[in-house]
Amino acid sequence: MSDNISPLAPTQFPQLQDISGVTCRIARAQYKDWDRCDLTYVELAAGTTVAGVLTQSKCPSTEVEWCRKALPGGRARGLIVNAGNANAFTGARGMEAVQRILALASDHLGCAEEEIFVSSTGVIGVPLPKDRAEIGLKAAFTAEPCSWTDAASTIMTTDTFPKMATVSAMIGSEKVTLNGIVKGSGMIAPDMATMLGYIFTDATVSAAFLQKMLSAATASSFNNITVDSDTSTSDTVLAFATGQGAAPPIGSYEDPGADAFQAALSDLCMQLAHLVVRDGEGASKFIEIAVSGAESDASAKRIALSIANSPLVKTAIAGEDANWGRIVMAVGKAGEPADRDKLTISFGGVTVARDGLVVPDYDEAPVAAHLQGDNIDISVDIGLADGRATVWTCDLTHGYISINADYRS
Numbered sequence: 124m125s126d127n128i129s130p131l132a133p134t135q136f137p138q139l140q141d142i143s144g145v146t147c148r149i150a151r152a153q154y155k156d157w158d159r160c161d162l163t164y165v166e167l168a169a170g171t172t173v174a175g176v177l178t179q180s181k182c183p184s185t186e187v188e189w190c191r192k193a194l195p196g197g198r199a200r201g202l203i204v205n206a207g208n209a210n211a212f213t214g215a216r217g218m219e220a221v222q223r224i225l226a227l228a229s230d231h232l233g234c235a236e237e238e239i240f241v242s243s244t245g246v247i248g249v250p251l252p253k254d255r256a257e258i259g260l261k262a263a264f265t266a267e268p269c270s271w272t273d274a275a276s277t278i279m280t281t282d283t284f285p286k287m288a289t290v291s292a293m294i295g296s297e298k299v300t301l302n303g304i305v306k307g308s309g310m311i312a313p314d315m316a317t318m319l320g321y322i323f324t325d326a327t328v329s330a331a332f333l334q335k336m337l338s339a340a341t342a343s344s345f346n347n348i349t350v351d352s353d354t355s356t357s358d359t360v361l362a363f364a365t366g367q368g369a370a371p372p373i374g375s376y377e378d379p380g381a382d383a384f385q386a387a388l389s390d391l392c393m394q395l396a397h398l399v400v401r402d403g404e405g406a407s408k409f410i411e412i413a414v415s416g417a418e419s420d421a422s423a424k425r426i427a428l429s430i431a432n433s434p435l436v437k438t439a440i441a442g443e444d445a446n447w448g449r450i451v452m453a454v455g456k457a458g459e460p461a462d463r464d465k466l467t468i469s470f471g472g473v474t475v476a477r478d479g480l481v482v483p484d485y486d487e488a489p490v491a492a493h494l495q496g497d498n499i500d501i502s503v504d505i506g507l508a509d510g511r512a513t514v515w516t517c518d519l520t521h522g523y524i525s526i527n528a529d530y531r532s
Contacts, residue, residue: 128283131401131409131497131517139271139289139302143325144168144365147274148266152259154207154245154252162256163277164263165202165321166232168365173199173240174334176341178358184211185221186241187357193237197330199363200234203241203260204278204319206306208251210243211356216250223253227260242319242359244306245280275304278319281526282308282402288394292326292387294370294380299326303391305360307399308350320345320360320395325368326384332374336385337362344392347424347514350403351523352432362388400515405522408440410499410515416467417510422459424512426505429457437519443494445487447475450503465506472500 145167149160175194177187203224210217225236232238243251275285286305291298307318322337337360345360366372373381401409412430417423430436430453439446447468454461464479471493474482493499499518 129402130407132284133398133401136272136285137287137289139287140300142300142302142323142365143367144171145323145363146268147271148263149269149273149277150259150263150266152205152255154205154255157207160273160277161206162259162263163202163204163274164260164266165274167199167201167363168367169200171199171363171365172197172328172330172333173361173363174330174337175240175359175361176338176345178355180354180356180358182212182356184209184243184357185213185217186210186243187359189221189225190240190242190359190361193240196235196237198238199240200232200238201228201240202321202361202363203228203239204321205241205243205245205251205256206278206280207245208243208249209245209247209357210251211247213248213250220251220253220256224256224260227257231264240361242357244278244319244357247356271302271304275306278304278306280306280308281404282306284402286395286398286402288391288398290387290391290394292380292383294326294373294384297368297370299324299368299370299384301326301387301391303395305395305399308402308404318355318358318399322360322362322388322391324362324364325366326364326370327366327368327372328364328384329372329374332381333362333364336388339385340389340392343389344396347512348396348400349428349431349514349516350400350406351519397515400517403517404526405520405524406517407497407520408499408518409497410440410501410517411513412501412503412516413511413513414503414505415511416505416507417512418460418505418508419510420512421510423505423510424514426454426457426459426461426503427512427514429453430501430503431514431516434519437516440494440499441518441520443491445470445475445490445494447481450501451476454503454505460507461505462507467504467506469502470494470500472502
């Protein structure tokens with residue numbers, strides 16, 4: 124954990140239960156010159172199903188390409204996550220390292236390479252050293268099982284705290300548990316999911332249905348956050364269902380407990396997504412932007428993201444300045460249907476502008492007080508139809524510049 128933990132970090136961290144069929148181990152591959160574990164290895168029970176959402180970046184990492192190839196098989200036995208090196212834009216040398224990892228892990232577990240999933244995060248353009256990968260992975264094979272906190276900490280890069288969440292659901296008369304860990308702090312503007320996130324459950328879920336539910340959960344969580352408008356080359360979210368619990372299997376929304384499992388999965392993804400924003404590089408404010416009255420939900424989301432990604436809006440919030448004119452600007456530049464004279468803008472529940480004008484006798488004092496807090500609410504009513512969307516972001520401070528100016532060193 125960083126010495127400079129985000130001021131938006133949780134005051135208490137959840138205690139995650141064990142998931143039957145999941146064993147986590149960590150090791151030191153030393154992908155960077157640092158004194159910490161940087162390789163996470165997860166063993167999964169035979170028969171585990173898998174689903175995933177992967178970056179739509181046109182310059183994906185080798186690991187993303189492999190996961191895209193392996194996911195249709197729907198089965199998983201192992202997960203390896205490397206921190207400190209993204210292994211993206213590394214050509215054949217990057218692929219050689221992945222192939223070595225796949226060979227070692229599949230041989231160790233006695234399974235097909237397509238049942239091994241890999242992720243890497245860190246600096247782009249530096250091939251993952253296959254000798255260090257081999258040393259680290261072999262060490263992980265024989266390491267003692269670790270805690271969820273250790274696993275979540277090991278996948279971190281510029282994160283200041285480990286991000287974890289746990290929920291449960293009832294399938295029939297049996298309780299199933301879902302645990303999730305995620306890493307992410309900068310380069311956050313999901314175009315599928317965000318950063319690296321891993322979800323584990325002891326439920327028995329068909330791969331096809333797990334994929335359907337994960338895609339739905341992602342759409343309303345990971346795909347609705349942004350820190351800096353940049354989509355990573357490595358964004359990956361994978362969900363693993365070990366089938367080791369006592370609950371009956373689910374394979375469609377008609378099955379008893381399927382709706383409860385979907386709700387739990389969506390809740391878990393939302394919690395993890397919010398943690399990423401709360402650890403946004405240099406962040407001091409957690410911002411919720413709710414847009415209503417748009418021509419469609421998709422239009423509302425594009426408007427909300429235009430506001431959330433505006434450097435002018437984000438720096439105004441950092442400076443605790445109730446500059447609603449910047450909200451008007453961001454709505455106007457979104458390229459979506461809008462009418463200046465029908466807009467309503469509120470901060471913290473206080474309406475500041477309506478019908479193209481500042482509200483008569485507007486008192487900025489309660490808004491200024493709201494902006495001094497850690498959690499900021501911005502609402503915009505477009506006034507055209509019923510489309511709505513909510514996105515989450517953080518402010519933009521000098522800390523973001525400092526972190527990224529020194530990222531490679």
